Amino acid sequence: MRTSPLGTTGPQVSALGLGCMGMSALYGAADRAESIATIHAALEAGVTLLDTGDFYAMGHNELLIGEALRTAPAARREQALTSVKFGALRDPDGGWSGYDGRPAAVRNFAAYSLQRLGVDHIDIYRIARLDPDVPIEETVGAIAELVEKGYVRHIGLSEVGADTIRRAAATAPVSDLQIEYSLISRGIEDEILPTTRELGIGITAYGVLSRGLISGHFTADRQLGADDFRAMSPRFQGDNLRHNLNLVEALRKIAEQKGVSVAQIAIAWVLSRGPRHGTDIVPLVGARRRDRLTEALGALDVTLDAADLAAIEEAVPAGAAAGDRYPAAQMAHLES
Numbered sequence: 223m224r225t226s227p228l229g230t231t232g233p234q235v236s237a238l239g240l241g242c243m244g245m246s247a248l249y250g251a252a253d254r255a256e257s258i259a260t261i262h263a264a265l266e267a268g269v270t271l272l273d274t275g276d277f278y279a280m281g282h283n284e285l286l287i288g289e290a291l292r293t294a295p296a297a298r299r300e301q302a303l304t305s306v307k308f309g310a311l312r313d314p315d316g317g318w319s320g321y322d323g324r325p326a327a328v329r330n331f332a333a334y335s336l337q338r339l340g341v342d343h344i345d346i347y348r349i350a351r352l353d354p355d356v357p358i359e360e361t362v363g364a365i366a367e368l369v370e371k372g373y374v375r376h377i378g379l380s381e382v383g384a385d386t387i388r389r390a391a392a393t394a395p396v397s398d399l400q401i402e403y404s405l406i407s408r409g410i411e412d413e414i415l416p417t418t419r420e421l422g423i424g425i426t427a428y429g430v431l432s433r434g435l436i437s438g439h440f441t442a443d444r445q446l447g448a449d450d451f452r453a454m455s456p457r458f459q460g461d462n463l464r465h466n467l468n469l470v471e472a473l474r475k476i477a478e479q480k481g482v483s484v485a486q487i488a489i490a491w492v493l494s495r496g497p498r499h500g501t502d503i504v505p506l507v508g509a510r511r512r513d514r515l516t517e518a519l520g521a522l523d524v525t526l527d528a529a530d531l532a533a534i535e536e537a538v539p540a541g542a543a544a545g546d547r548y549p550a551a552q553m554a555h556l557e558s
């Protein structure tokens with residue numbers, strides 16, 4: 223497995239990270255034993271970065287990762303780096319009620335995450351969304367204190383814009399920005415990516431398959447439960463979905479010509495945006511089954527030459543997707 227430093231101050235990480243969210247929440251039912259087997263298989267394949275959020279099914283995802291780490295061989299456990307998001311406030315019925323980035327809340331969230339994960343430190347710690355009532359300097363400053371005390375190793379950011387990135391980086395070293403980036407979510411290219419590159423901050427890209435939409439496996443007749451994020455996501459609705467799946471069919475032709483899968487093309491495209499430009503972009507793939515993980519890892523062997531990249535660009539030009547990447551209420555929490 224290829225590894226590289228995450229930004230100029232972050233840890234050395236594998237070329238692909240594993241996003242564990244879907245093993246607990248937001249994409250319908252997941253199989254616990256298969257989820258843990260997938261984490262073990264990822265570690266076995268050399269994946270080092272495991273991403274979670276304390277609010278993914280209210281601690282469920284951290285407990286799951288904790289169990290996977292406990293039951294992994296010692297060498298695999300030691301290579302694992304935990305990337306944890308905090309700050310989202312939940313209700314017992316699963317509702318969402320804002321974000322809390324106050325220093326006392328940061329310390330509280332961290333104390334609980336360490337227990338649930340069963341670790342003595344978190345490798346990268348970040349607030350999931352900016353708390354509009356708390357200056358980012360205070361939130362990042364509180365994480366920096368946790369770094370000083372050894373409870374956290376690195377500070378990350380999530381879904382914030384260029385101004386907040388600069389303010390955070392002026393407060394303490396920032397390893398990476400976690401943000402949505404894919405063939406159909408290219409919003410970071412104009413301002414955010416140049417800013418992170420200028421400041422030596424890495425990108426951990428999520429939604430590289432646009433939550434399965436551009437994986438090549440999603441079909442228009444798929445039934446989504448009421449608690450599935452995609453049941454409310456604009457890109458998965460009616461005409462938008464039909465339009466977006468047509469883009470996938472255009473990608474499928476390119477994939478077939480290369481003898482690879484659509485998901486592999488989509489992941490390889492994100493990988494291709496990194497090293498060529500000087501800073502690595504690490505895709506966090508949301509595999510929750512071993513077969514999906516194997517497919518995702520196969521993207522590391524896909525080389526896209528200039529002709530491939532031109533064909534992909536023609537099939538899915540920037541801005542080609544129909545529908546916003548989040549419902550309106552959630553778009554309001556994004557600076558990015």
Ligand SMILES: NC(=O)c1ccc[n+]([C@@H]2O[C@H](COP(=O)([O-])OP(=O)(O)OC[C@H]3O[C@@H](n4cnc5c(N)ncnc54)[C@H](OP(=O)(O)O)[C@@H]3O)[C@@H](O)[C@H]2O)c1
Nearest residue numbers: 241242243273428429430431432433434437508509514517
């Ligand atoms: N910072 C943030 O705001 C934020 C937001 C969202 C997510 N994240 C993090 O980023 C991670 C990845 O995000 P995501 O889950 O939306 O990413 P994704 O990789 O775009 O989507 C994952 C979905 O794609 C489907 N899929 C189909 N083929 C796949 C393959 N070969 N490999 C992987 N998935 C495949 C899976 O569906 P099936 O399992 O049904 O096949 C899964 O539900 C999350 O787990 C989370 O840790 C961060």
